[in-house]
Amino acid sequence: MSKLKKHGFLVSISAKLRFFSSSTTAAIALEPHGHEQNPMNPRVPMQMGPDCQFTRSVDPKFFISSLLSCRNIFQIRQVHAQIVAGGTLTNLIVANKLLYIYALHKALTDAHALFNGMKERDSVSWSVMVGGFSKVADFINCFETFREFIRCGMQLDSYTLPFVIRACRDRKDIVMGRLIHDIVLKSGLDIDQFVCAALVDMYAKCKVIDDARQLFDQMPTRDLVTWTVMIGACAESGNANESWDLFERMRGEGVVLDNTAMVSVVYACAKLGSIHKARLVHDFLTRNKFLLDVILGTAVIDMYAKCGSIDSAREIFDRMRQKNVISWSAMIAAYGYHGQGKKALDLFPMMLSSRVLPNRITFVSLLYACSHTGLVEEGLRLFSSMWDDFAVRPDVKHYTCMVDLLGRAGRLDEALKLIESMSVEKDEGLWGALLGACRIHKNVDLAEMAAKSLLERQPQNPGHYVLLSNVYANAGRWQDVAKIRDLMTRRRLKKIPGWTWIEVENKIHQFSVGDSTHPQSEEIYRMLVTLSEKLELAGYIPDTNFELHDVDEEVKVGNLYSHSEKLAIAFGLIATPEGTHIRIMKNLRVCGDCHSFIKHVSAITRRVIIVRDANRFHHFEGGACSCRDYW
């Protein structure tokens, strides 16, 4: 003990613990406040949290709690040893707290050893162990401990259950999830908000959205977490409109939202792609004085960028005090899909000088930006630098960006060589990039090779057939086009019809090919005829080679085919005042004829047309497109 007396910290903890075993109210003489000496290395200060101040009034729970902010597992083990030596470990509260501290520091081996050695355990001990395994994704031990918990005859409780349900969620194990839900129902346990929220979350993340919603709707009252989970789940499952309705409902019910809830709302809004709603949400955040911390701020950057306002995204980015690798990557990616590769690349040195290191996603974003702006040399430099300078190993996504970059630039041989040199597993995205490049550069042989790999991997994806058919059509090989069509018919595959949305005065209008359901349909078609005449004078010739279109479904207007995006643009010209931007949301790629059409329209009408296709944006202004013109 005399040796230990040199180490003030340990001795004081130990003294406090021994003292606790006899009395919890008296005061004892302890070291003065301030820095404690580190017994491991006197030159290194103890890694205790700033709130860890020793006081003279003794509360032993406090001493153990001070270990919560201790980041050094060796110190925790030493305190553990002291507790054992002091004989206090027999106190269940002390043992549970220590168990909790081990679990908090992800030292599950230590926790498990302590747990196994405990003569007495209560529901807290079990829930800490199950929770600990769940949080480190050790599912086997998590479920095993839970089974043992039940075998021991312990009563199910609403502390332990959310952890097991969480493990089912993380493991995407819907079978086990349902089983546990069943056990809960049969147990007669009064299900609280924690268990319910965990179940809703589990169903949602296992993509059983209907069950999640049913449970959500059945809840007599919902707390903030459950609302948050449901809003996020709806957005994730492609029903962001439903997320928006939930957001309005919860506001109507007077639920006070926190930052985490707002992240889900912002995420849903990004999925919606509505700039009007994005501005409403941002306004809500400002009015309610939400702090745009690194997480919420990053979500808002992403929302603005995906709603078409790259400038607002940048404004938020510049105002954020704290930025992490995710914030930087989000901004870089945003410039990339807005076709502003140069600005994306400019951010990279800024990121490095602010001492944030790039990760694999940063490089995907950078390379993606290069490939969509035609910055070939810059892309090649970054690709070699990522491993050499930053120890980020290229994965299939990075290779895909490079194949896209080289392929679009017409360097198909180099793209193929790169694919052949790859040691990582190839996926359909990689072959899709090569096939896309082959279409642009009319390389039928290579396209057939890429298509073969694609169709072997995904024979049921009509998109691949359409792409190959377009390659044949582009090369004038109509017999091969017919063969592909025939193959699609035999395999009962249909091209998914294209839809285009346009947001005008806060309302979304939707069009499909040859559509006449819109109330202003007559006016729209008249506008298309007028456009057709003007475009013809401007030298625009519709190109019908692209797209595997079904002529029966098309309506010819003047010399234009009424593709959905053309209808949307015609409507945009009618419904938006001169000088305002036309914002279009598509669900198909802006390619071939459509791209050329929009360029001509933007030139003759002097309108800025912003098109979102999937998560890519094309800014057309005065006949130029922000993205490199590949079509």
Place this chain on the structure above:
DNA sequence: GAGAACCACA
């Protein structure tokens, strides 16, 4: 003495 939700690329 123990508890659930959130951000970037593709």
